[in-house]
Amino acid sequence: MSRPKVGLVGGGSWATAIAKMLCKNHEQINWWVRDENLKGALLKNRHNPNYLSAVEFNPQQLNLTTDINDLVANSDWIIVAVPSIHLESCLKDLTVSLENKFVVSAIKGIVPVHFKIVGNYLNDEFNVDFENFGVISGPCHAEEVALERLSYLTIAAQNPEKAKMVADGLACSFIKTNISEDIFGTEYAAVLKNIYAIAAGIAHGLGYGDNFQAVLMSNATREMNRITQHISPIERDVKESAYLGDLLVTGYSNFSRNRMFGNMMGKGYTVKAAILEMNMVAEGYYATKSVYQLKKVLEVKAPILSAVYKILYDNKPPHKVMKRLANKLD
DSSP: OOOOEEEEEEOSSSHHHHHHHHHHHHOOEEEESSSHHHHHHHHHHHOOOOSSSTOOGGGGEEEEEEEEHHHHHOSEEEEEEEEEHHHHHHTTTOOOOOSEEEEEOOOOOOTTTTTTEHHHHHHHOOOOGGEEEEEOOOOEEEHHHHTOOOOEEEEEEHHHHHHHHHHHHHHHEEEEEEEEEEEEHHHHHHHHHHHHHHHHHHHHHHHHOOHHHHHHHHHHHHHHHHHHHHHOOSSOOSSSSSIHHHHHHHHOOOHHHHHHHHHHHHHHOHHHHHHOOOOSOOOHHHHHHHHHHHHHHTTTOHHHHHHHHOOOOOOOHHHHHHHHHHHOOE
16 A cells, blocks of 8 residues: 655745755655746755745755645645645645545634635535545744754544654654643634734734743743633643743744744834734734634633734734733733
8 A cells, every 4th residue: 555645735834844854754755836937946056945944955856836736636634834824825726625534723813805714614615514624733943853853742632543644744853742622712722822822912012021921921821721621611631741841932032923922012013014024923912803803702801812913903002902901811
C-alpha cells in the first residue's frame, strides 16, 4: 500500500515551518504557494525569501504549484496554513472536491465575513465532514522551529488514527507531538489565545509589569475555559499544552505578532498604523470582533475579550480600559 501523499497550503512563516517539519518525514511534499515568483525563488534559492529565510530546502522534495486544484487532486491529506483573512481567496478557484480528503487546519483565526472557525467554514462551504477534519495547535512559534528549538504540537481529530498519522508526519528530533479528540476546543482556544496576547501586549505597552501580566494570563485561562465550555461542553483540561501552553507562549514571547500588535496599541498607535507597520497578520485583531459577537449570544462572562474589543473597535483609550479591567481581575 502506497504512503499517503501530503499537501500544504500557504507561503508564510508558519507554512514554511510546517514544510520544514514535513520534509523531515516525507520524500516529497505537495506545496501550494500563491504566485510563480515565490515558487521560482524556492526552487532556485532553496529557501523562502519572505519568511524564515534561514530554512533551507531540498528542491527535489518540493512539488510546488500555484494551482489549488492540482494540490488537492494530488494529496491525500492537506494542511492549510494561511492567515484566516486569506483562506476564502485561496480556495475561491477550487473545483476538486475536499469531501474525501483529510483537511488539517493550522490556522488560528476566524474566517471573516462568515464569522466561523475554519472547521465550521470548511464543513459549510466545502462539505468537509468533521470526521475528516483536524487541527494543529501549539505552543509552537515558527521562528523557533526554524532554529530547531524543541517545540510541541497537539493534533486534534475525532479519529485518533488520523490524528496520529498527522502527528507522525510532523514529529522529528525537535518537534514532539500529542493527539487529542477536542477539535472545537483546541480550535477556539487557538483563536482566543491571540486575543489575550493582544491584551498582554497592550498592558506591556502601557507599562504594566510582570506581576500584572501573570494575573492577566491567569484570568485569561479561566475566561478561555468558560467560553470553550459554552461552545463545546465536554470534559477538557485547559491546563494542557494545547490550551494553557499556547496561551502562555503567545502572551509572553517576543516572537508573538499578536503581543507585538497589542504593544503598539498600548504605546499609542492607531489600529490602522499598527497593521500597516507589521509585516505579518495579527489574527487576534480580526478574531476579536467575531468572538465578541459570539460572547454576547452566549452571555458568557469575558471581561478581557470585552476590553480588547473596546480598544480595537470602539476606539476607547487603552489606559482607561485597562485600568477598569484591572479592577475586575483577581
